[in-house]
Amino acid sequence: MKVSLSAGTLAPAPMYIVGTYDEDGRANMMAAAWAGICCSKPPCLTVSLREATYSYHNIQARKAFTVNIPGEEQAAAADYFGLVTGKKTDKLADTGLTAVKSQLVDAPYIEEFPLVLECSLFRTVELGLHTMFVGEIRDVKAEESAVGEKDALDLGRVKPFFFFPGDRMYYRIGEKLGPAFSIGEKYRT
């Protein structure tokens, strides 16, 4: 039996930290959960921001941004990036994290975060309260310690976490459930 919870954005969401430069070349980071992968070729992702944010204008001006995936141990810093605005404070200085200039796009990434996707602006889609920026992923960089054999990223070492809008809580990633494109084979007729 289903009950209606009314229209809303009630689905588990990723925790993307969006890195940009402002007009003075100062690095800024903000948290975005309205986000996801959206194309394989070219490889693209979306991040949706409100026009009121500092990062919105940075992306418009620089046509580039990074997406930084925090691990569990960086959860408080990542949360802070969503609490305050870069107009009024230097969030990197406040958290003691290090901005590194991307060699591929005009945006900074966080040295201490385990996974970084460097993006050039590919499309801008006005939707309403949020504007959706589609970024083409130009490179993925990972912390060396999170990379296992054969250059494969070990998610157990990245330890990403998720945001659930329903209770406004972060949730850890858990154990492996099973291999994709495989556990459903039993239903094949």
Place this chain on the structure above:
Amino acid sequence: MKVSLSAGTLAPAPMYIVGTYDEDGRANMMAAAWAGICCSKPPCLTVSLREATYSYHNIQARKAFTVNIPGEEQAAAADYFGLVTGKKTDKLADTGLTAVKSQLVDAPYIEEFPLVLECSLFRTVELGLHTMFVGEIRDVKAEESAVGEKDALDLGRVKPFFFFPGDRMYYRIGEKLGPAFSIGEKYRT
């Protein structure tokens, strides 16, 4: 120290099961991980599909779809929805799951899945290999047993899981890590 893993869609992704009707009114389901929330007002989400899929043409024709979030116990069925095409088989019959007609949009949802978002097509964005469909969320329905006090959805009862493209594995959701818009307060200057 960061190492480059080259450009690619290497980020943790949600598991959305997209429900549509074909031209004969037959319900179809497919798995989509290139997806996410993209706007708060109107509440919207994205699902990206290749033109080669059956669901792509269903959405184009019906201008509606549902997003069904499976729990752990439905992982094999959800995986199956991504393994085969609705052109050749009835995936709901194969898995023994029940399609219910949405009263709000021209699309079916899965009765047994814990969380359902009913969407009308809001925008279509051509990106490359994938086309991104933006759906306006018209209602969210949850299984009664997953709803706790004050009509709040309990994620511990939904038990969603995630897809990681790096190792093509599904991962369970884990424990609560902490409250959003709160654990970062310690950095406020």
